[in-house]
Amino acid sequence: MSEKILEMKELVKTYIMGDEEQVVLRGVNLEINRGDFVSILGPSGSGKTTLMNIIGCLDVPTRGTYHLSGELIRDLPEAALSHIRNREIGFIFQQFQLLPRLTAQKNVELPLIYAGVPEKERQERSASILERVGLAEKMKNRPNQLSGGQQQRVAIARALVTEPTILLADEPTGALDQTTGHQIMALFQELSKEGKTIVMITHDSDVAKNGSRIVRIIDGNLSEGVYNA
Amino acid sequence: MLKESIKMALENIISNKMRSFLTMLGIIIGVASIIALITIVSGATATVTNQVSSMGANKVTVQIQGTPLKKGLTQGALESLAKIPNISGISPTISGKTTVASNGISMEDIALQGKNDVYFKNTTDVISSGRTINPIDIENQSRVSLIGSDIVKKLFYGKNPIGQEIKIGGISYTVIGVLQESSRFSSAGQNSAVMIPYTTAMGIVGAKYINNLDIFVQDEAMASTTTQQIEGVLKQDFNGNTDAYSVMNMQSILDTIQSMTSILSMMLGGIASISLVVGGIGIMNMMLVSVTERTSEIGLRKALGAEPIQIQMQFLIESVVLSLMGGIIGFILGVALAWVVCIIIGTTFVLTAGTVILAIGFSAAIGIIFGFAPARKASRLNPIDALRSI
Structure with missing residues (x-):
């Protein structure tokens, strides 16, 4: 039995839209163990983005509990949530979200700046992680000098560099062509084999099959079918 | 960070x-x-x-316009001014026009100034050679003179005039010094002027009264208080007629200039x-x-x-x-x-x-x-x- 790092119990998220209360997540129960590669599969409007925001500590649940690395995530001051995100979560976005003015290496260093890592160590860690994702030659390039696949690799390196508890990917192949998407998924598989915990949000069931577990979300309800890849 | x-x-x-x-x-x-x-x-x-301040921040200038009955300050008033504290010296000036002559050459319309030792003590670089007027000259009404460089050139052909005789207003004086050649506007007339002890000048110019005083103060910071005391003495001397004299304090002029410019610079x-x-x-x-x-x-x-x-x-x-x-x-x-x-x-x-x-x-x-x-x-x-x- 491996270590449980994420646990959601009867998690409800509602938004107030005008006078109406809109329920987005209806009592979600989810457990993720260290080393899992979980695909959260759902169509748009299913509540998967809200679920991702809560997993990523960008948002907090209305009701129910969410424990991440044993810590209860609730309505904390924004600075405290920032620290948790910095330490626990490695974000990978559909649109890469690289800063265009910074080199690949500087982009990767960004979360380390907020973690208070000294400059020299930042450079060493960012260089070695870029090498790991196969971009040793491109460290000094800016995002606009890189292909989409390379940009997503930089983003993955940025997510890995803080050694977070969870890699949280939101449609990581959504902005890429099929071939490049396969390469990125191959990299995810490698990272999973190395023991990284990955949570991937997608609407594409083919992409979702890369995960060791697929969790479906429809209308704010989760249902799970386990696939062993 | x-x-x-x-x-x-x-x-x-x-x-x-x-x-x-x-x-x-x-x-x-x-x-x-x-x-x-x-x-x-x-x-x-x-x-x-x-x-x-190069004109002297420690100087209070008194001009006497006088009244029909009393044309200037008397020696007595001078003595009561000297008793005011913070005054280091009083330098009266007697001004007039005269004729100078020597070696058979004469120069007319020459500025004559009667001064005392206080003037020389408080003013630097007045003479280029010789000595200045001392208290004994004042006391004795000595017939000694300091002459300007233009007069030296004209009457003594550039020779050393010190110790020579010169006739000022027809009376013989001994030259004891030569005034510093000057191009400064404030003393441009100095090159063709003669200076003699003011006590002597009162005799020959026929002036019984002193119309111009430079009063030197010890502590410049106290200049305005001293100025007020000077005005008090003058007011008494002229029986309350304040139009008979004017007192000008360099420090107060400086203060006025400085406060005006600081207002100007704040405004701008x-x-x-x-x-x-x-x-x-x-x-x-x-x-x-x-x-x-x-x-x-x-x-x-x-x-x-x-x-x-x-x-x-x-x-x-x-x-x-x-x-x-x-x-x-x-x-x-x-x-x-x-x-x-x-x-x-x-x-x-x-x-x-x-x-x-x-x-x-x-x-x-x-x-x-x-x-x-x-x-x-x-x-x-x-x-x-x-x-x-x-």
């Missing part, structure tokens, strides 16, 4: 060169005009002050600082645009672990860097402008540390004040909304 923020601020400023420059222009113009105005005014003040500075406020609004506008443009960047930074205060600091540093750059450029331009103007109008160029601190301080303050609201706006963005706005 601070170093990173400054680096990022510079990168952002450089990547928007044109916009940054136009934004800075307001600050540049504001700081340049303040610095130029202050420097020019303080240069002019220094020049005027120097000129006035105030007008110029309006442009600084306009410049600040320009910075605020640019920062607000910058926050809007970089919403997704802010969202990303927050997702990666930036605290709100770190976001706020980053934008605040950016606006301070922007306005400081403007301030430094403006300072250099303002100083250059003031330097050129000082050369043209011929005043001293004075650059004080205060001016430098003022320029730097003002522009940094503008950056903080006008950068605060945009930076706060950035720090309060919700990361979820910010990330979505691609």
Whole structure:
């Protein structure tokens, strides 16, 4: 039995839209163990983005509990949530979200700046992680000098560099062509084999099959079918 | 973190060169005009002050217009003036026109000045050779004279005149010294003037009264009090007729000049600082645009672990860097402008540390004040909304 790092119990998220209360997540129960590669599969409007925001500590649940690395995530001051995100979560976005003015290496260093890592160590860690994702030659390039696949690799390196508890990917192949998407998924598989915990949000069931577990979300309800890849 | 923020601020400023420059222009113009105005005014003040104080800040000048009954001061009044504390000496001047002659050559319409030893004690570089009039000359009404360089040239053919005889108003005097050749406007007449003891002058010019006094004070800071006491003595001497005399205190003239120029420089500075406020609004506008443009960047930074205060600091540093750059450029331009103007109008160029601190301080303050609201706006963005706005 491996270590449980994420646990959601009867998690409800509602938004107030005008006078109406809109329920987005209806009592979600989810457990993720260290080393899992979980695909959260759902169509748009299913509540998967809200679920991702809560997993990523960008948002907090209305009701129910969410424990991440044993810590209860609730309505904390924004600075405290920032620290948790910095330490626990490695974000990978559909649109890469690289800063265009910074080199690949500087982009990767960004979360380390907020973690208070000294400059020299930042450079060493960012260089070695870029090498790991196969971009040793491109460290000094800016995002606009890189292909989409390379940009997503930089983003993955940025997510890995803080050694977070969870890699949280939101449609990581959504902005890429099929071939490049396969390469990125191959990299995810490698990272999973190395023991990284990955949570991937997608609407594409083919992409979702890369995960060791697929969790479906429809209308704010989760249902799970386990696939062993 | 601070170093990173400054680096990022510079990168952002450089990547928007044109916009940054136009934004800075307001600050540049504001700081340049303040610095130029202050420097020019303080240069002019220094020049005027120097000129006035070279006439003697420790000197109180008394002019006696007199009344029909009493044309000037008597020796008695002079003695009661001498009793006022803080007075180091009184130098009366008797002025007249006379004729000088020697070696069969005569010069007419020569300025004659009767002076005493106090004048020479308080005035430097009066003579170029020989000796000055001493207390014994005053006491004895000695027939001794100091003569101007033009008279030396004309009457003594450039020979050493000291010890020679000279006829002043037909009476023979011994030359004891030669007056310093001067081109200064304040003593331009000195080259063709003669000076004799004032006691002697009272005899020959026929003046029974003294109409002009220079009173020297010991402590310049007390000059105005002493001036009031002098006025008191004069008022009594002229039976309350204050129109009979005028008392002029160099220190009070200096104070007036300085307070006038400081008001002037504050007024001009105030007008110029309006442009600084306009410049600040320009910075605020640019920062607000910058926050809007970089919403997704802010969202990303927050997702990666930036605290709100770190976001706020980053934008605040950016606006301070922007306005400081403007301030430094403006300072250099303002100083250059003031330097050129000082050369043209011929005043001293004075650059004080205060001016430098003022320029730097003002522009940094503008950056903080006008950068605060945009930076706060950035720090309060919700990361979820910010990330979505691609």
